[in-house]
Amino acid sequence: MVDRFGQCGLQWVLRASGGDGPSMGAQDIGTLVHEIAHDLGDTDAASYAAELERRWGRLGLPPGWLSRRDLARATAMTDRLATYHREADAGGWRRAASEQAMRVALGRAVVGGTVDRVEVGPSGAVRVVDLKTGSRKPTKDDLARHGQLGAYQLAVEAGAFAEHGTGSGGAALLQLGRAANKTTTLQVQIPLADDPVDPGWARELLERTAEGMAAATFTALPAREVCGTCQVKDSCPAQPEGRRL
Numbered sequence: 001m002v003d004r005f006g007q008c009g010l011q012w013v014l015r016a017s018g019g020d021g022p023s024m025g026a027q028d029i030g031t032l033v034h035e036i037a038h039d040l041g042d043t044d045a046a047s048y049a050a051e052l053e054r055r056w057g058r059l060g061l062p063p064g065w066l067s068r069r070d071l072a073r074a075t076a077m078t079d080r081l082a083t084y085h086r087e088a089d090a091g092g093w094r095r096a097a098s099e100q101a102m103r104v105a106l107g108r109a110v111v112g113g114t115v116d117r118v119e120v121g122p123s124g125a126v127r128v129v130d131l132k133t134g135s136r137k138p139t140k141d142d143l144a145r146h147g148q149l150g151a152y153q154l155a156v157e158a159g160a161f162a163e164h165g166t167g168s169g170g171a172a173l174l175q176l177g178r179a180a181n182k183t184t185t186l187q188v189q190i191p192l193a194d195d196p197v198d199p200g201w202a203r204e205l206l207e208r209t210a211e212g213m214a215a216a217t218f219t220a221l222p223a224r225e226v227c228g229t230c231q232v233k234d235s236c237p238a239q240p241e242g243r244r245l
Helices: 002-007 009-016 025-040 045-059 065-090 140-144 147-157 201-213
Strands: 094-106 109-120 126-132 168-175 185-189
Touching: 025 045, 025 065, 025 094, 025 109, 025 126, 045 065, 065 094, 065 168, 094 147, 109 147, 109 168, 109 201, 126 147, 140 185, 147 168, 147 185, 147 201
Parallel strands: 126 168
Antiparallel strands: 094 109, 109 126, 168 185
């Protein structure tokens, strides 16, 4: 939510108010992958693939080559997930929890929600990992100031996952979809305390975001990467579809 608000405040408030519209097939596939990752835990690729096939009918996709193509795409995601588990284990990171709810006050802001994966490293540091099943990933520069990951780190330090630890070991995006390489792509944001330029950037960003979300007005910020897939264009005065309002 932090990054979404920074991209366009108007889009954020409209979507938060129920303007997303009906769920799309790609979103449903991503949700299914997340469910299986949680329900089966860290297991092998064959087990994930078998469970995907067993649950696939829930999506209600018509039989045919499109469904088979999407199943193959989802299977590639869980294959990457299984590969990541081996890589994480080799690096000393163990899974402590998945789909864990959190809620913590950070100044004026209250950060809440459910995180995909919580890991504990060899030194006892805690890392939140967000599973991504889409086709886009942030650049290296964007990752360094990724607001969602920064908020996760602040939450760790504030005790949101105290049963696992309160020292942040960074946060990460695990790319499983088309944004991934052939195997896995783990995009890691370094611990806030280790930031060589501004260790306080995440807290400052969260404070600005909280002030903005509490405001009485919200500004549309047109940009190709945001507007191209926006589902609330017909309510946006910056778009032709919304100027009739």
